[in-house]
Each structure stands twice: as C-alpha cells, then as structure tokens.
Amino acid sequence: QVQLVESGGGLVQAGGSLRLSCTAPGRAFSSYAKGWCRQAAGKEREFVAAISGGGGNTVYTDAVKGRFTISRDNDKNPVDLQMNSLKPDATAVYYCATDPTTSAQALGVGAPPRYWGQGTQVPVSS
Numbered sequence: 001q002v003q004l005v006e007s008g009g010g011l012v013q014a015g016g017s018l019r020l021s022c023t024a025p026g027r028a029f030s031s032y033a034k035g036w037c038r039q040a041a042g043k044e045r046e047f048v049a050a051i052s053g054g055g056g057n058t059v060y061t062d063a064v065k066g067r068f069t070i071s072r073d074n075d076k077n078p079v080d081l082q083m084n085s086l087k088p089d090a091t092a093v094y095y096c097a098t099d100p101t102t103s104a105q106a107l108g109v110g111a112p113p114r115y116w117g118q119g120t121q122v123p124v125s126s
Contacts, residue, residue: 004096009120014088018122020081022096027077029098029115033107034079036070038092038122045095047109049081053102059109064090088126093119 008020022034035050049060049070058070064083072079079096097113099106107113 004098004115004117006094006096006117006120009094009122011123011125012086014086014124014126016086016124017082017084018086020083020094020096020120020122022079022081022117023077024098030077031102032098033101033104034072034096034098035104035107035113036081036094037097038090038094039119040089040092043092048094050104050108051079052104057104059104083122086122086124088124091122091124093121095119 003025005023006020008018012018031053033050033052036048037045038048039045047061048064049058049068051058051070051072055072060068067085069082096117098115099113101107
C-alpha cells in the first residue's frame with residue numbers, strides 16, 4: 001500500500017504564498033505521475049495539478065493557472081506545489097495522489113487515482 005505524505009500546509013493570508021510537498025515511499029513510485037487535488041468543506045474533491053513521471057509535462061485546472069506551479073526532482077522524490085497569490089476560495093484540504101501511469105493528463109482527467117495521502121489543510125484568510 002503506497003502511503004503518500006503531504007507537508008507544508010498552514011494558515012496563510014489572501015495574496016500570500018505557500019509551498020506544499022509530497023513524498024512517496026521508496027524509489028519504486030518515482031516514475032509515476034503525481035498530482036494534487038483539494039476538497040473544500042461541503043464540496044466535492046477537485047483536481048488541481050498534475051505532473052508527468054519524467055517531470056516534462058504538467059496540467060492545471062483553469063482556476064489556478066498562472067498562480068500555482070507543480071514541480072518534481074525525481075532524484076529527491078518530492079513533488080511540490082507552489083501556490084502564489086492565494087485567494088480565500090483556495091481554502092481546502094489538499095491531497096497528493098498517484099497512480100501507475102507516467103501521464104500527467106491521465107492522472108488529471110482519468111479515473112480517480114488509486115493512491116492518496118492523508119491531506120494537509122490550507123486555510124486562506126481574507
């Protein structure tokens with residue numbers, strides 16, 4: 001069972017920045033695409049961003065394009081999500097996810113990923 005671990009969440013003011021990080025156990029999953037989803041209170045979980053196994057391709061939901069950046073350095077395992085110009089509507093629990101695919105597109109728009117982290121809270125104050 002893959003256990004992804006998220007870190008970096010916390011309270012931030014609107015307009016501020018935050019960097020989330022996701023690590024996966026061992027090197028076996030370093031070649032998989034990885035992504036981030038979020039779930040606000042009372043809403044369904046939604047896709048935020050994904051990055052391919054090699055790191056060369058990324059996809060984002062329209063709401064975060066130009067403000068969020070997903071990146072990875074396979075040698076160091078973590079997949080990071082840099083979030084800038086945060087808005088109060090970004091308040092949510094952010095989850096890291098992965099699936100046995102190298103395609104960012106497949107992870108972002110395909111069936112829900114099989115492996116998830118426990119989530120990290122990101123409250124954005126107005």
